[in-house]
Amino acid sequence: MKKWGKLLAALLLLGLTTGCWDRTELNELSITSATAVDRQGDQWIVSYQVLIPSVVSGALGPMKGGAKLPITVYSTEGPTIREAIYQSALESPRTLFFSHNRVMIVGEELAKNGLDELIDVYLRNSDSRETVAVLITKGEGRKILEQLLQIQIIPGDGIRETMRTERKNFSVLPYVNMYKLAMELTSEARNAVIPEIFISGGEPVTSSDQMNKTTMSSKLKLGRLAVLKEGKLKGWLKAEQSLGANFLRDEVKRTVLSTGCGDEGGKNQSAIKILNSKTKVKPVIRGENEPIRMIVDVKAEGTLLETRCKIDLDKPEVISKLEKQMEGEILAIIRDGFKETQKLKADIVGFADLVHRKYPKRWHEMKSDWPEEYSRIKLETHVDFTLKRLGLTSKSFTKMFEQVEDEKK
Amino acid sequence: MTQTVTKLQCAALVMTTILPTAVLILPKTVMNSVAQDAWISLLVSTLGGVVAAFALGRFAAGTKGGVPFQKGLGESTGRVLAALAGxxxxxxxxxxxxxxxxxxxxFISAEMLExxxxxxxxxxAVLVLMYIAAKGIEPIARISVLLMLTSFPLLALSVLLTISKMTWRQIExxxxxxxxxIALGGVTPLGWFSEVAIVLLVAPYMIRPKEAVKGAVWGVLLTGTELIVMVLQSLFVFGPNLVRSMEYSMVDLVGLIExxxxxxxxxxxxxxxxxxxxxxxxxxxxxxxxHLLETTLKLPFDRSPLLLGVGLLLWADTSYNWPHDMNQDLTTGITTAMLLVCNLLFPLALAVLGRLMRANKQAEGGADA
Structure with missing residues (x-):
């Protein structure tokens, strides 16, 4: 009898411990893969790229004419971000679910007004994940969500993978997610960066019929780098300037640069892939009114990918000259990128943290006037580039061709 | 009362008593005071905790094995004082x-079951706690060892999985x-470390109560080490400024793992x-x-009715005593004071009083002779 009593009590307990108030069925959720936030007057416009699960699971093959699309995009409006999101209850039978949200697109207008409220939403609510990648676009963010991708079924996933691949193989733009953005904006400099995404080409691709072509009329592309000061958009860096800033931020993993032939001069004759790059920056403060000097040491290694120079790569002095020219290229890229950030008086490279770490007392004196101090910084850059590999042939085909011609003569 | 608790189990019990809530509150609290120097504050408070563990451990080691703390206290300070203290x-x-x-x-409500x-x-939760308390200290001690042994590899795993996101120079x-x-920043952690006072209740259950000192000191040292690693981990990944605004930085930290x-x-x-x-x-x-109510009130029945009554009271108290969920002042201010008074000052005052009264008795005994 006692046994039965215990069993009954255990069963009753089960009823209490299921957490059934928070029970959510999968078919009650709208899984968002990407979100865009825009500002229109005093209203927030939040747009969602929502997955259609039945189509995603069966959409591994090519799109057939008139076939259903794996996503749907819609927007809601409200005086605050969260109210705008909850307004979706008026038009959607399912609850929005943000845990699988891959990217957040920020409209330019919103970025100009400041991103504080948006970041607050992410840090305050457990359903929004700080790992979401952040991008900025000129115009409305919604347009980016509507654009379909051919290779990746879910565009939100595709955008994030493009960012990851770019960071891994080209390193022109940094990979920025929400926690990194919050971290940069709360750093000593209070500046941050966000990569741009835009629709390149003509008519946006928003239907399955447009997808069934080998060439699409337009595609999503990563572009420049937006510079934020105190959470507000203040300017843009071009791709090459962004690479320069990335060198200073020590965020270059791999990239490809075009250079000359060393001795023969000229430009864009050879392509060199940088495989490893390490940047060390050391601040030096001498006198009271002296501008801060930043000693930048870049150590990089690379491999030759392509050349049309008539040079003999078997000779060490030729390699050495090529390395010197490459060092000059990197130096110019860094200087150009840094100069642009100085023009904007936006320390996006984290020099403020370095000064604080090395000169804590001086930092507290100059903290309030940091943008001015930053614009006066003198950069002393030393680049040490080593060409590690030449590929599978040591002579350029142009040189070989020339040799054959000479032998014929 | 059976004496089965080992030194290792005692250390694990101390760790289980301090770590679970400290890990949630301390990164934010300490970084609010001393930013990137939080680890130094924690180091200082760990050392303070070791001193407290030594003092409380010595007091606990003085009790007779198999005699509950409150009863042992009665023998040195008198029944009335022991009853009040109990x-x-x-x-x-x-x-x-x-x-x-x-x-x-x-936390559960904010993160999972809204x-x-x-x-x-x-x-x-109270039902689960009643079940745990009904089983007594021995099973709790055994499970504490298991959790302690699991916590180290888990911590190492979380460090390994977040290492790519760390910037070591955030410490500068x-x-x-x-x-x-820095010392003031260590006051709140010291409050948590003072929970080592649990050793007073555990010592009588130990096979060798004298080992309570070592158990308490090791418990504090292991807890301090884990806390310092966790705070450094949060610092390296988020930087001091962001952690200050995070209610549960350790949860956010493991949330970044990809x-x-x-x-x-x-x-x-x-x-x-x-x-x-x-x-x-x-x-x-x-x-x-x-345990304290049982030994103080000397109830003529077994533990179950008392457990039921206290369980119900706990449920009612925790459900209706909090008009708001945010309790920052409470956790860092009032609770720290309460922890330090109830875990450190009060037991140490009892220890001193007990010694004085014993010395008095001996002196009186000597005079009578």
Whole structure:
């Protein structure tokens, strides 16, 4: 009898411990893969790229004419971000679910007004994940969500993978997610960066019929780098300037640069892939009114990918000259990128943290006037580039061709 | 009363009593005071905790094996004082169990079960705690060892998985804050370390009560080490400024773990482990309350009715005593004072009083002779 009593009590307990108030069925959720936030007057416009699960699971093959699309995009409006999101209850039978949200697109207008409220939403609510990648676009963010991708079924996933691949193989733009953005904006400099995404080409691709072509009329592309000061958009860096800033931020993993032939001069004759790059920056403060000097040491290694120079790569002095020219290229890229950030008086490279770490007392004196101090910084850059590999042939085909011609003569 | 608790189990019990809630509150609290120097404050407070553990351990080691703390106290300070102390400590353990349970359920509610009424969550949790307390200190000690041994590899795993996101130089400039500020930053952690006072209740259950000193000191040292590693981990990943605004930085930290596209959202794994440690901690507090009431009131019946009554009271207290969930002032200000008074000052005052009274008795005995 006692046994039965215990069993009954255990069963009753089960009823209490299921957490059934928070029970959510999968078919009650709208899984968002990407979100865009825009500002229109005093209203927030939040747009969602929502997955259609039945189509995603069966959409591994090519799109057939008139076939259903794996996503749907819609927007809601409200005086605050969260109210705008909850307004979706008026038009959607399912609850929005943000845990699988891959990217957040920020409209330019919103970025100009400041991103504080948006970041607050992410840090305050457990359903929004700080790992979401952040991008900025000129115009409305919604347009980016509507654009379909051919290779990746879910565009939100595709955008994030493009960012990851770019960071891994080209390193022109940094990979920025929400926690990194919050971290940069709360750093000593209070500046941050966000990569741009835009629709390149003509008519946006928003239907399955447009997808069934080998060439699409337009595609999503990563572009420049937006510079934020105190959470507000203040300017843009071009791709090459962004690479320069990335060198200073020590965020270059791999990239490809075009250079000359060393001795023969000229430009864009050879392509060199940088495989490893390490940047060390050391601040030096001498006198009271002296501008801060930043000693930048870049150590990089690379491999030759392509050349049309008539040079003999078997000779060490030729390699050495090529390395010197490459060092000059990197130096110019860094200087150009840094100069642009100085023009904007936006320390996006984290020099403020370095000064604080090395000169804590001086930092507290100059903290309030940091943008001015930053614009006066003198950069002393030393680049040490080593060409590690030449590929599978040591002579350029142009040189070989020339040799054959000479032998014929 | 059987004496089965070993030195290792004693250290594990100390760790289980301090770590689960400290890990949630301390990164934010200490970084609010001393930013990147938080680890120094923690180091200082760990050393303070070791001193407290030594003093309380010595006091605990003085009790006779198999004789409950409150009864042993009666032999040195007199029945009346021992009864008052027993009731006061029981009230303290009850109060701290109620506060910690409220914090725990607030976290569960904020992170996972938003719509489930807290009164239901608290009721379910109290039932689990009653079960733990009913089983007594030996099973709690055995499970504490298991959790302690699991916590080290888990911590190492979380460090390994977040290492790519760490910036070591976030620790600089080292020692930017004055020593006074750093010491003040260590007051709140010291409050948590003072919970090592649980050793007073555990020692009589130990095979060799004399080993209570070593058990307490090792418990504090291991807890301090884990806390310092966790605070450094948060600092390296988020930087001092962001951690200050994060309620649960350790949860946010494991939430960042991503390995390719196949290892994501692993925080639930870490949270599940952490929840088991909190249940055990709260179980220890409820056990402390029951044990002290039992020995002080010398009830003529077994533990069950008392457990039921205290359980119901705990459920009611934790459910209706908190008009708001946010309790920052409470956790850092009032609770720290309460922890230091009830865990350090009060037991040490009892120890001193006991010694004085014993010395008096001996002197009187000598004079009579």
């Amino acid at each position: 009731l006061a400590l029981a009230a303290y353990y009850f109060s701290i169990a109620s506060t910690a349970l409220h914090e725990f359920i607030t 719509y489930t009424p807290k009164i239901v969550l608290k009721g379910a 400039p080292v020692g930017e804050h004055s020593w006074t500020t 390995v390719g596209n196949f290892v994501e959202r692993v925080e639930v794994f870490f949270i599940t482990f952490w929840m088991s440690t909190v249940f055990l901690k709260l179980g220890i507090f409820l056990f402390g309350t029951i």
